Amino acid sequence: MIDLVKENNWMKTIRLTLIGFLIGFTFNVAARSEQDTSQTKDADRGYIVQVGDQAPDNFELVLHDGSKTSLKELRGKIVLLQFTASWCVVCRKEMPYLERDIWQAYKDKDVVLIGVDRDEPLETVLKFHRDMNITYPLALDPGAGIFQQFADKKAGVTRNVLIDRTGKIRFLTRLYDEAEFAQLVQAVDNLTKEQH
Structure with missing residues (x-):
């Protein structure tokens, strides 16, 4: 027992x-x-940069109208780089919101929005700009050299990189998601209110 x-x-x-x-x-x-x-x-998401990193700035942006600029020249302003392409359906969906909710709303508050068109010739970029009926500039990115400083070469477009006045990356998006886009708009708004 x-x-x-x-x-x-x-x-x-x-x-x-x-x-x-x-x-x-x-x-x-x-x-x-x-x-x-x-x-x-x-x-x-395909990024090789992260929020808090200093944005790469060793490249020149040649805009669709022939003018040139760079992130170094834009230091002191809030910059949003939108990586895009004419063949990208999601880019086309997002662009009217970028035009209305960021460019038109904040262009007079030291915000610069530049679409960086991935590896397409000038004629295509010009037609894309007209077709989308946007007023913010598009920059050429032959060979996707600028894109590859922010994301993996094989990663897709429809991504936004928000850079503050000091050149630091403050927000990253991928594809078009309404909630994430609303956060991007809020991040832009917050940066315009920061003391500089």
Whole structure:
């Protein structure tokens, strides 16, 4: 009888230990799975820069009207680079909102919006600008050299890089998501109110 009691206690201990192990293992797998998902999501965005980084500025922006500028020249202003292309359906969807909610709303508040057209010839860029009925400038990016300073060469367009007056990246978007776009507009608005 005593042996049976000892055996039952021993079995109970083993059973509880196994249950505890299984619960811990399950939580660990769930946590890793969630972590992997968030890392995959960030990796899928394709950026090689991050919020807080100093924006690369060793390039010249040749605009569709033939004028030139650079991030170095624009230092002291808030700059939004919109990476785009005429063939990009999502870009076309987003551009009217960029025109209305950022360019028209903030161009008189030291905000510069430049669309950087990925690897298309001038004629295509000019037609794209007309077709989209936008007033903010488009810059040429032959060979996607400017794009590759911000994102992986194989990553897609429809992305915005918000740069503050000191040249630091303050916000990044990918594709067109209404909630993320609203956050971008809010980030632009916040930057216009910062002391400089």
